[in-house]
Amino acid sequence: MTSRKDYRSRVHALSVALTCLAGCGGLADTGNGSSGADAGDGPHDAASANDAGKPDVGAPDGGSDDSGGSSTDAGSGKVTLAKSDQRPFSIAVDSTNVYWATGSSIMKVPMGGGTPTTLASGQHDAFNIAVDATSVYWTDLCAASSGTCAGAVMSVPLEGGTAKTLAAGGNPSSVAVDARSVYWINEAANAAAVMSEALDGGTPRTLAASANRPLGIAVDATSVYWTEDTNTDRSGKVMKVPLAGGTPTTLAASQNEPRAIAVDAMSVYWLDFGTGLLKKAPIDGGPSTTLASGQSEPGSIAIDATNVYWVAGLGASWSSSAELKSIPKGGGMPTTLVKNENVQCIAVDAASVYWGDAVRRRIEKLTPK
Numbered sequence: 001m002t003s004r005k006d007y008r009s010r011v012h013a014l015s016v017a018l019t020c021l022a023g024c025g026g027l028a029d030t031g032n033g034s035s036g037a038d039a040g041d042g043p044h045d046a047a048s049a050n051d052a053g054k055p056d057v058g059a060p061d062g063g064s065d066d067s068g069g070s071s072t073d074a075g076s077g078k079v080t081l082a083k084s085d086q087r088p089f090s091i092a093v094d095s096t097n098v099y100w101a102t103g104s105s106i107m108k109v110p111m112g113g114g115t116p117t118t119l120a121s122g123q124h125d126a127f128n129i130a131v132d133a134t135s136v137y138w139t140d141l142c143a144a145s146s147g148t149c150a151g152a153v154m155s156v157p158l159e160g161g162t163a164k165t166l167a168a169g170g171n172p173s174s175v176a177v178d179a180r181s182v183y184w185i186n187e188a189a190n191a192a193a194v195m196s197e198a199l200d201g202g203t204p205r206t207l208a209a210s211a212n213r214p215l216g217i218a219v220d221a222t223s224v225y226w227t228e229d230t231n232t233d234r235s236g237k238v239m240k241v242p243l244a245g246g247t248p249t250t251l252a253a254s255q256n257e258p259r260a261i262a263v264d265a266m267s268v269y270w271l272d273f274g275t276g277l278l279k280k281a282p283i284d285g286g287p288s289t290t291l292a293s294g295q296s297e298p299g300s301i302a303i304d305a306t307n308v309y310w311v312a313g314l315g316a317s318w319s320s321s322a323e324l325k326s327i328p329k330g331g332g333m334p335t336t337l338v339k340n341e342n343v344q345c346i347a348v349d350a351a352s353v354y355w356g357d358a359v360r361r362r363i364e365k366l367t368p369k
Contacts, residue, residue, distance in 0.1 A: 078338070081354075082109040082116045082363040088356025090129040091345045091363070092136070097158070098347070098354055098363055101126040101138050106156060106163075108136075109363060111352075116363075120156045120163040130177040132199075134158060137182050139172040153184050153197070167197050167204045174217040176224070181243070183207075183224050185214045194226055194241060207245040212237070216261035216270065216301075219243070220283070225251075225268050227258035238270055238281065251281050252288045260301040260310070267329070269308050271298040278310055278327065291327050292334050302348045303329070309353055309369075311343045324355060326369070337366060 086102035093099070097108045099119075106120040106129065120126070125141035140152045153167040153175065170186040172195075177183065181196045192210040194217065197203070212228040219225070228237040236255035241248045252258070256274030263269070267280045269291075278292040278301075295312040302309045307326045314322040324338040324346060337353060344358035353369040356362070 077367050079113060079365045079367070080362050081111070081113040081365050082107075084116070084356070084361040084363060087358045087361060088344060088363060089127055090138075091347045091354055091356050092129050092131040093347045093349050093354055094131050094133075094158075095349075098365075099129060099131055099136050100345070100356055100363060101129045103127070106136055106138055108158075111365070113365075117160065119158075119160050120154070123154075125151075126154075128173060128175045130175045130182070131158070132177050132179070137166070137175055137177050139175050139184055141171065141173065153182060155182070166201075167195070170195075174215065174226075176217045176219045178219050178221075178243075183217055183219055185217050185226060187213065194224055196224070196243070196245075205245060207243075208239070208241040208248045215259050218261045218263040218268070220263050220265070223283070225261055225263050225283075227255075227261050227270055229257050229259070236272070236274075238268060240268070240283070249285065251283070251285060252279070255279075260299055262301050262303045262308070264303055264329075269301060269303060269329075271295070271301055271310055273298060276312075278308065280308075280329070289331070291329075291331055292325070295325075300344070300346045302346050302353070304348045304350065307369075309337075309346055309348055311346060311355075314343065314358075324353065324366075326353075337369060338364075 081098060084102055088100040088102055091100045097110055099108045103126055104123050105118050106126055107116050108119055109116045119136060123140050126138050127141050128139045130137045135155045135157055137155045140154055142151055150169050151172045152165050153172050154163055155166055156163045170188040172184045173187050174185040181198050183196045186193045186195050192214055193206045194208045196205050196207055207224055210228060212230045214226050214228050216227045223240045223242055225240045234254045234256050236258045237250050238252040238258055239248050239250055251268060255272050258270050259273050261270045268283055269280045271278055276295040277290050279288050279290050281288040297314055298310055298312050299314055300311040307328055309326045312323050312325055322341055322343045323336050324343050325334050325336050327334045342357045342359035343355045346355045352365050352367040354365050357364055
């Protein structure tokens with residue numbers, strides 16, 4: 001079974017997903033689909049530590065985007081919603097609250113900021129998060145406290161209460177949710193698969209087995225979408241399968257480490273980590289399109305009705321050089337919304353973009369986005 005150390009080095013942490021979700025199912029989406037359940041792509045360490053310093057509310061960002069786009073001044077619109085005791089790995093939003101996973105806990109804070117509420121604690125490695133109208137869902141990468149590592153898919157009511165184990169076993173990573181079921185990636189060695197379980201309970205179902213390494217996940221009204229990486233250059237894929245299971249369809253092949261993924265009514269969007277590309281393809285099949293290139297170590301993706309949002313440049317050492325970017329879904333010049341932040345995970349709603357700062361341990365919000 002995959003160890004926590006192996007998982008961190010392999011995923012460089014994911015993606016929804018999530019797919020941030022996230023995450024993106026997962027992260028809030030106003031684009032008639034799922035922005036995925038996507039956590040960030042930085043190193044995954046659930047250990048608690050002191051903050052690097054007191055939160056400052058939005059120093060202006062200036063300069064120009066390295067890939068030729070513009071840069072926005074976030075000074076007047078950036079707000080620190082909460083300080084987190086541990087690093088936020090995945091983030092999701094609904095109409096009233098922001099939710100995040102820290103490794104050991106599931107947290108929430110009102111959209112306007114305030115005192116964070118702990119919804120669930122004592123988790124071994126809470127990683128990826130998703131939200132619906134009643135509950136928060138997450139994957140616990142290694143829920144066993146001793147012995148053989150066994151993960152779990154968990155839930156807790158939005159207002160708090162007793163955490164519930166929906167599925168136990170395997171190595172669940174990315175998670176997404178719709179009105180009927182929760183969906184997740186099982187990365188267990190020799191048993192990698194796209195899984196689902198009805199929200200009202202039942203037996204987990206294998207929707208699609210994978211001989212490769214499934215990573216990010218997203219869901220729409222008819223299908224589940226995911227990325228696959230084989231650790232071999234140009235052999236990754238973007239896949240989909242009906243919600244009830246069946247024969248998987250390859251939407252894009254010959255990808256180089258595709259990771260975070262999101263979907264709307266027309267297209268599926270993903271980040272190709274190995275080539276530094278943001279790409280999209282029709283959900284019914286067809287040629288893929290590159291929306292942005294030259295993105296160093298891209299990770300975490302979200303969408304709204306008009307734009308795609310992602311993180312570039314986080315790296316493996318929690319550097320402060322990460323950038324939060326956006327681009328129109330139809331293509332154009334990238335805009336850098338936030339510079340020189342430790343952006344680990346992102347979510348969006350109709351008005352704002354939200355992110356977790358991995359080093360300063362803060363939940364941030366930028367309005368307008």
